[in-house]
Amino acid sequence: MKMYKDLSPSLRTIMTPGPVEVDPRVLRAMSFPILGQFDPEFTDLMNETMGMLRQVFQTSNQWAYPVDGTSRSGIEAALTSLIEPGDKVLIPIYGRFGYLLMEIAERCGAEIATLETEWGSVFDPEEVIRAIHREKPKLVAIVHGETSTGRMQPLADIGKVCRELDILLVVDAVATIGGTPVETDAWGLDVVIGGTQKCLSVPSGMSPLTYNSRAEAKILRRKTIEKGLRDPMSQTLSAGTAIRSNYFDLSQLQDYWSPARLNHHTEATSMLYALREGLRIVLEEGLEVRFARHALNEKALMAGIQSMGLQLYGDPKCKLPMVTCIRIPEGIDGEAVRAMLLEQFGIEIASSFGPLKGKIWRIGTMGFSCRKKNVLHLLGALEAVMICFGVPIHAAAGVQAALQVYREGEVPVE
Ligand SMILES: Cc1ncc(COP(=O)(O)O)c(C=O)c1O
Incomplete structure (x- = not known):
């Protein structure tokens, strides 16, 4: 029988755009005993994590919680829950991760309009605003910090126009959250997705996100599952176009993170410990x-x-x-x-x-x-x-x- 050596990863100096080194406090937090997911001690930790996420996202949104999975899981959950087949979606692209937004939106059946600019630069917000007026999308999805090119897109002016025209603005802040201001409320961002493995310095495996009541209203209108696909444990569902994913259905995830604690997936206990500790470190530093x-x-x-x-x-x-x-x-x-x-x-x-x-x-x-x-x-x-x-x-x-x-x-x- 083949014997495998003890695990002994080298101590690296990691200077990449993620995953990055993790504070020993976070590693320690991950080694604590497992709690049941409905144990009040654990649900208190979940609530505390939501409270800390609101501070880091600079928002008063009710919903701020992690999706289990790598950072694209938060992006996929947001887009899958918000885009109905045929919805017009505008995606300004200035690097690789703009194409990720496009690919996910395409898989959701969106009618895509893109805007591209040379890699190494970003958009003049006016250019995006002109495209918004021209294309009249239901949703705009854009990257805040593009790690493939090392550029950052200003968002406040785009947020203002989306709000005036009642368009949802979804932002990939995977790289920026915890490292530079991401002002969810002040900039008028409807959905913001963060990453753990970058400036929050937690291992990869969760994607914290936040969304406001405008986004929630759209998600809840879609809270239906076609006959035959419905989990008999789910509550009665209303009419609308079904969210095509169970795992990434934000209407079900928010029920799980609400006081109702409706059963969905099994929360990733050790990752929750890690995220909570990582956020505590962020807020202690200020x-x-x-x-x-x-x-x-x-x-x-x-x-x-x-x-x-x-x-x-x-x-x-x-x-x-x-x-x-x-x-x-x-x-x-x-x-x-x-x-x-x-x-x-x-x-x-x-x-x-x-x-x-x-x-x-x-x-x-x-x-x-x-x-x-x-x-x-x-x-x-x-x-x-x-x-x-x-x-x-x-x-x-x-x-x-x-x-x-x-x-x-x-x-x-x-
Ligand atoms: C800006 C940005 N968005 C999204 C992602 C996707 O994250 P993940 O690989 O954790 O799914 C990355 C990953 O590097 C990223 O840099």
């Missing part, structure tokens, strides 16, 4: 301090990269604070560089997708990975690796420039 910490480490990293002589990728005016993209120098094998960083220094950075594959490296400064030690460690290692690959850089200038940023930084860093 949102403003946390955002400033992300901004400071980003500034130090960018100063280091540029002083070393490497080129940043993308329009600086719309840079995503937690993802920094570097142009791979001409003639250099980007994958060989990544392999050397991992093998010799235990540091992981990311490549990119589609038209950017082989063209850029992406460095994440997210959550628990977003630390002075990690930034300096990465810059020192990158300088060494660039020298090994014969790239003409200003040796040691990167680390010095980052140190200078930290000296001047106003935020206390680790």
